[in-house]
Amino acid sequence: MRRALYLLLCAAGLVQAAPAPKDGALFDPVASVVMSPRCINCHQAEAPRQKDIGVIHAQQVVRGKDGHGSAVLHCAACHQAGNTAQGKVPGAPNWHLAPLSMRWQGLDKKGVCQQMRDPARNGNRKTGEQVIEHMKTDPLVLWAWNPGAGRTLPPMSHEDFVKALEQWADAGLPCPQ
Ligand code: HEC
Numbered sequence: 001m002r003r004a005l006y007l008l009l010c011a012a013g014l015v016q017a018a019p020a021p022k023d024g025a026l027f028d029p030v031a032s033v034v035m036s037p038r039c040i041n042c043h044q045a046e047a048p049r050q051k052d053i054g055v056i057h058a059q060q061v062v063r064g065k066d067g068h069g070s071a072v073l074h075c076a077a078c079h080q081a082g083n084t085a086q087g088k089v090p091g092a093p094n095w096h097l098a099p100l101s102m103r104w105q106g107l108d109k110k111g112v113c114q115q116m117r118d119p120a121r122n123g124n125r126k127t128g129e130q131v132i133e134h135m136k137t138d139p140l141v142l143w144a145w146n147p148g149a150g151r152t153l154p155p156m157s158h159e160d161f162v163k164a165l166e167q168w169a170d171a172g173l174p175c176p177q
């Protein structure tokens, strides 16, 4: 019914059909989540970051040789399988920094897009479905929507994020120019 009305208004020239988004623009909603603090704080080079402004992690926490911290101070010394201390200490299973090849520090939207679709840098994920699968189900990703202690959430629901991912994958993972 709504749609019939819409078409009628279009036909009458009262509503202009929205122009189809340019391909690269399909990455915009994806970028708005991926580049938000809850995600980008872990996709860093030498040390994780904290808070919405991305300050370098306190306690001199560093990447270490495998992203799990230094030999004397592992992430797991503080970060548990779920949020602890009333959410003040965030947590999810296997909490650690994203590998260096997957760092987004210093990249713009286009750079992040190119990294995500590059099997040499994204963990050998080749098809669109493989590229987006991690973001549909991985506990570290899902944590961002339950970050504890009043931390801000990504700018859209996980459900809407998945829809945006599917549109982007269906179009062949186009990147902004
Ligand atoms: C606690 C740290 C942490 C947080 C928070 C985190 N990630 Fe990651 N991310 C990782 C690690 C570790 C890997 C590598 C895991 C793998 O390859 O399976 C990874 C891999 C990825 C990958 C796959 C490889 C790539 O770069 O294309 C994507 C995509 C991704 N993360 C997206 C996100 C998004 C989106 C969020 C926020 C909603 C997020 N991550 C939050 C640690 C994190």
Ligand code: HEC
Residues within 6 Å of the ligand: 037, 038, 039, 041, 042, 048, 049, 050, 051, 052, 057, 059, 061, 062, 063, 067, 068, 069, 070, 073, 074, 075, 076, 077, 078, 079, 088, 089, 090, 095, 096, 097, 151
């Ligand atoms: C000595 C304890 C400790 C260790 C070790 C530690 N963290 Fe943290 N981490 C914390 C606490 C506490 C917070 C919460 C800070 C806040 O939000 O005020 C935090 C916050 C973070 C955040 C910010 C989450 C967000 O977006 O708000 C990330 C990312 C993070 N830690 C990653 C790591 C990684 C990766 C390691 C290992 C390389 C690690 N941490 C080691 C205690 C620790």
